[in-house]
Amino acid sequence: MRVSISARHLAAICRHAERGYPHEVCGLLLGEMDQAAGRLTVRALRPTDNLLADEARTRYLIDAESYRAAEREAAAQNLDIVGFYHSHPDAPPRPSEFDREHAWPAVAYLIVAVTRAGANEATSWVLADDRSHFVQLGLQIVGPIPEPVSGGARDA
Amino acid sequence: MPEILIPTPLRPYAGNAPRVSVEGKTVGQALQALIREHPGLHSHLYGEDGALRNFVNVYVGDEDIRYRQRTETALEEGDVVSIVPSVAGGIVMDATDLEEVELSNEEIRRYSRHLIMPEVTLAGQKRLKASSVLLIGAGGLGSPLALYLAAAGVGRIGLVDFDVVDDSNLQRQVLHGTSDVGRPKLESARARLEDVNPYITIETHETRLTSENALDLFRRYDVIADGTDNFPTRYLVNDACVLTGKPNVYASIFRFEGQASVFAAPSGPCYRCLYPEPPPPGLVPSCAEGGVLGILPGLLGTIQATETIKLVLGIGEPLVGRLLLVDALRMSFRTLKLRKDPACPVCGESPVIRELIDYELFCGIEPAGDGDAVEGLEEMSVRELEAALDQGEDATVLDVRESHEWQICHIEGALLLPLSELPGRMHELDPARTYFVHCKTGLRSAKAIGQLKQAGFARLKNVRGGIKAWAEEIDPAMPTY
Numbered sequence: 001m002r003v004s005i006s007a008r009h010l011a012a013i014c015r016h017a018e019r020g021y022p023h024e025v026c027g028l029l030l031g032e033m034d035q036a037a038g039r040l041t042v043r044a045l046r047p048t049d050n051l052l053a054d055e056a057r058t059r060y061l062i063d064a065e066s067y068r069a070a071e072r073e074a075a076a077q078n079l080d081i082v083g084f085y086h087s088h089p090d091a092p093p094r095p096s097e098f099d100r101e102h103a104w105p106a107v108a109y110l111i112v113a114v115t116r117a118g119a120n121e122a123t124s125w126v127l128a129d130d131r132s133h134f135v136q137l138g139l140q141i142v143g144p145i146p147e148p149v150s151g152g153a154r155d156a
Numbered sequence: 157m158p159e160i161l162i163p164t165p166l167r168p169y170a171g172n173a174p175r176v177s178v179e180g181k182t183v184g185q186a187l188q189a190l191i192r193e194h195p196g197l198h199s200h201l202y203g204e205d206g207a208l209r210n211f212v213n214v215y216v217g218d219e220d221i222r223y224r225q226r227t228e229t230a231l232e233e234g235d236v237v238s239i240v241p242s243v244a245g246g247i248v249m250d251a252t253d254l255e256e257v258e259l260s261n262e263e264i265r266r267y268s269r270h271l272i273m274p275e276v277t278l279a280g281q282k283r284l285k286a287s288s289v290l291l292i293g294a295g296g297l298g299s300p301l302a303l304y305l306a307a308a309g310v311g312r313i314g315l316v317d318f319d320v321v322d323d324s325n326l327q328r329q330v331l332h333g334t335s336d337v338g339r340p341k342l343e344s345a346r347a348r349l350e351d352v353n354p355y356i357t358i359e360t361h362e363t364r365l366t367s368e369n370a371l372d373l374f375r376r377y378d379v380i381a382d383g384t385d386n387f388p389t390r391y392l393v394n395d396a397c398v399l400t401g402k403p404n405v406y407a408s409i410f411r412f413e414g415q416a417s418v419f420a421a422p423s424g425p426c427y428r429c430l431y432p433e434p435p436p437p438g439l440v441p442s443c444a445e446g447g448v449l450g451i452l453p454g455l456l457g458t459i460q461a462t463e464t465i466k467l468v469l470g471i472g473e474p475l476v477g478r479l480l481l482v483d484a485l486r487m488s489f490r491t492l493k494l495r496k497d498p499a500c501p502v503c504g505e506s507p508v509i510r511e512l513i514d515y516e517l518f519c520g521i522e523p524a525g526d527g528d529a530v531e532g533l534e535e536m537s538v539r540e541l542e543a544a545l546d547q548g549e550d551a552t553v554l555d556v557r558e559s560h561e562w563q564i565c566h567i568e569g570a571l572l573l574p575l576s577e578l579p580g581r582m583h584e585l586d587p588a589r590t591y592f593v594h595c596k597t598g599l600r601s602a603k604a605i606g607q608l609k610q611a612g613f614a615r616l617k618n619v620r621g622g623i624k625a626w627a628e629e630i631d632p633a634m635p636t637y
Contacts, residue, residue, distance in 0.1 A: 026243070033164065035172070059401070062243040064213035064220065071163070071240075080164045084243050099245035101470075102211050104165035105200055109245075131199055 002138040003083070003108045003124040005029075005042040010141055014119035016047050017087035017112045026050050026060040028070045029083035029108060040082045040108050040137075046070045059098075060086045083108030083124075090115055093123040095134045103127040108137060158186050158231045161238040169196035183214055184227030186237055201239070205275050205471050213240040222477060223493060257282040263355050267309055280469045281309060285356075287468040288312035290377035292365055292393055294341045295319070296443070296453030297383030297407055297460060299331040304461040306349045306356055310468065313349065314359040314377055317341045324637065328450035365389055367512035370396040379467055381405040381460050383453075385443055387434040388515035394419060394427035395512055398503045403474075405463045407456040410441070412449050414456040414482040417475045417494065418463050420503065424476035429497040429504075434519040445596065452484055532609075533602055536617045538625045541592055545569075551590035551615075556604040557623070561596065565634045567626060575600045578607055587613045594619035594626070596637075 016025050027047035033040050048066045050059075062084065074081055084107065088094075093113040095103070103109065105127045113121045125134040157177045162170045170176055171194065178193065180186030187208075191198050203209045214221045215238040221229045231237070259267070259281060270276040270284075289310050291298045294317040305313055321329075321336040321344055329341075336344035342360040349358050361373060365384075370392055374380055380402050382393045390408070397404035397420040404419040406427060420426045459480065466472045479492045502509040536544075544551065553570035555562060562572050573581055575595070585591070591613070593601040598620050605616045619626075627634040 026245075028243075035168070060243075060245055064215075064240040064242045067163075067240050067242060068215075068238075082164065086245055096245070102244040104163075104241050104243065106168045107165045129196075 001038045001040060001108075001126060002140055003040050003042065003110065004140045004142055005110075006143045007141050008143060009042055009045055010122060012045055013085050013110065013112055013122070014114075017089075017114040017119045020050070020087060020089075021114050021116065022089045024050055024058065024060040024087050024089060026062055026084065026086040028062065028067070028081055029085060029110065030070065030074045030077070030079045031082040033080055033082050033106075042082065043079055044074075044077065045085075046073060081107065083110060085110040085112065087112045087114045087119070093121050095125050100127065100131070100134060103131070103134070105129065105131070109134070110139075157233075158235045158237055160186060160190055161236060163239055163241055165241060166197060166200060166239065169200065170194045180231055182225075182227065182231060183216065183221050183229045183237060186231055187214070187227070203471075207472065210470070211242045211244055213242055214238070215240055223495065257286050259285065260355070263309070266353075266355070270308070275471045276469060280471075283470075284309045284465070284468055285311040287379070288314065288377045289379045289381060289464055289468075290314040290316065290374065291381050291383060292316050292389065293383035293385070294329075294331060294345045295325065295383060295385065296328045296409065296448065297457040298345075298381075299329045300454050300457030301381055301383060301461050301464070302331060302345060302349055303352060304458060305464060306353045306358075308461075308465055309353065310356065310464075312357045312359060312377075314361060314373070315342055315345055316361045316363065316365050316373070317345075318362055318364050328448065328453050330454070365392060367392060367515065370512060371400055374400040374402050377402065379403050379405060379464050381464055383407070383457065383460070387440075387519045390427065391434065391518060392512065392515045395502050395509060398426050399510075399512070403467055403476075405460045405467070407460045409448055409452045409456050410443065411447055412452065412483060412485040414452055414484075416456055416459045416463070416480045416482070417478060418467065421474065421476040425494045425496040426500060426503040428502050429500045430479065430494055432497070432501070437520045445600075449484060452482075455482060455484065533605060534617045535620045536592065537620050538629050541594075541619055541626070542630050544592065549590070551592055553619075554585075554591045554593045554601075554604070555595070555623075556593060556600050557595050561637070564637050565623060565627065567594070567623065570594075575604050578604055582608070582611055585613070587611070588615075590615040590617075592617050592619055595622045597622040597624050 027045055029042045030046060031041045031043040048062050050061065070081055088111055091113065093111040095109060095111065109125045111123050112119050122139060124137045124139045126137055128135055157179060160176050160178060162174055162176060167174060176190060178186050178189035180189050201208060201212050216229055216235055264271065267281050270281050271278055287310055289305055291301055294302065294315045302313060302315065319341050321332045321339050321341055323337055325332060326334060331348050332341060332344045340362060342362050346358050346360055363369060374396050380393060380397050382390060382404055384390050384393060394404055403421045406419050407414060407416040463475055466474050477494050479494050481490045481492065498505045501507060553567055555566055555570040555572045556575040556578065558574045559572060593604050593616055595601040598618060601618050601622065605618055608616055624636060627636045
């Protein structure tokens with residue numbers, strides 16, 4: 001399977017991660033899933049509040065209510081929830097054991113590594129059917145890469 | 157037939173259908189029917205312990221079944237059941253972390269009864285070893301908590317306390333023994349716990365928990381267990397747990413009754429959702445004033461230990477969103493459902509408390525040294541009382557303690573009129589007479605003076621330190637309690 005995302009959306013996720021640094025940020029990926037073609041296309045983002053307050057340096061949570069709201073929003077646009085994104089502040093963009101234990105199958109997990117200097121690497125993953133591990137997915141970035149935002153502006 | 161809405165992550169395991177109709181009179185039956193039809197769903201919905209995974213939420217219509225009868229929630233024709241994911245993750249508890257945890261042969265022998273349980277196993281025992289729990293208080297609740305957590309193999313146990321072991325502790329604080337009287341509680345706790353389990357780390361913090369040190373302290377532990385006996389610290393622990401995102405395993409006790417819950421879990425309510433405001437000072441007596449059955453903290457503390465272990469292992473149904481009420485006289489256990497308050501000032505949708513506050517002030521307690529809230533309260537020391545009695549001053553010593561306290565000890569010649577009976581029996585007193593009013597420590601007597609002043613009494617003096625000070629300074633032969 002492969003994840004297709006526009007450069008604009010990926011840049012928005014990176015900016016979200018930079019603004020939230022040193023905390024983890026999270027959100028939902030809305031789009032279309034084409035099982036036959038093995039492709040998952042991101043059409044819209046829905047950033048959510050990380051509900052884990054101070055633990056947010058190392059954890060994130062999207063609760064059921066946020067999920068339901070995103071589901072309604074997706075349905076209104078004829079889209080599905082196709083995955084989730086979150087940031088790993090000062091940590092590599094690879095799923096942790098904690099990510100795996102809490103993971104849902106079939107949808108993409110997009111992880112952005114972020115440091116004080118900014119977001120630097122994005123990867124995407126899907127949980128194996130037997131839940132034993134994550135499989136890395138190809139990440140296809142489409143469209144022009146937007147101009148970088150000047151200055152590293154982010155929350156103190 | 158009820159219909160089940162399948163979220164996108166699970167659709168490939170349900171024939172790619174967004175909705176499935178199944179038979180079932182309850183949510184549990186409907187889910188079982190769904191799994192019989194689509195067995196591939198099982199491992200994604202249920203954990204190895206056979207319970208719904210904690211990030212699987214089930215709604216009937218718009219209501220979360222946790223606020224109804226959980227999987228027993230009845231279904232009617234036309235009901236729509238939704239399976240709603242909550243999504244969690246993060247960078248801690250990395251696989252390598254647990255892989256790095258080793259159990260020695262001695263530890264494997266020690267924990268063998270855990271290791272053979274499918275809910276624990278070697279992985280769970282390693283998780284316990286990798287975990288850290290902070291206990292607020294090494295007293296009545298802290299004793300069984302610390303003993304069982306240490307025995308269970310929680311790898312790092314922190315204790316916050318600044319008290320010294322007193323004779324009156326030994327009736328319930330089983331961490332400490334007779335030979336420890338006069339010793340700092342943390343010293344005797346460390347010695348006992350290291351004997352119970354030498355394979356764990358005990359960290360002692362000999363300090364009062366304050367708004368200045370709580371956040372830094374809490375950040376260093378996975379779970380916080382509240383064994384405090386006063387409201388300011390209870391609110392402090394709650395708020396610090398919410399702000400640091402740590403679960404607050406709570407219990408409180410009084411006489412024969414106790415409460416327990418798990419507050420401040422990500423999706424659950426906090427202590428303030430249940431009790432937004434503290435009771436007026438003095439309304440709820442402390443265990444020192446009202447007493448407590450020695451076994452009761454044992455009962456509630458082991459419930460806290462159980463909840464803590466479940467949280468660390470991630471098994472079962474923690475007391476999140478439920479308040480357990482224990483009545484030892486009736487030996488009844490009831491649970492009340494608690495809801496997260498969207499307007500909660502600390503964990504609600506738009507929290508106003510974003511840092512720790514002054515909790516003494518919040519609970520209406522005057523800072524020590526500022527005297528009592530009763531206006532124009534005249535006080536006397538026990539030495540002044542002794543002198544006044546020796547000189548045969550024309551005054552009555554008025555004891556406002558309860559009669560069972562009177563039976564333990566009293567000042568010769570004093571008049572007993574318990575504070576609780578004062579409003580109805582004030583006519584027995586003479587407004588023109590001088591009264592030296594005392595209780596055990598001086599709090600209740602100050603309250604009595606407040607009531608008497610309002611009724612027109614003018615010649616009143618509060619005996620500072622109460623009969624406790626009398627026993628310490630004037631009559632060492634008098635028993636203390």
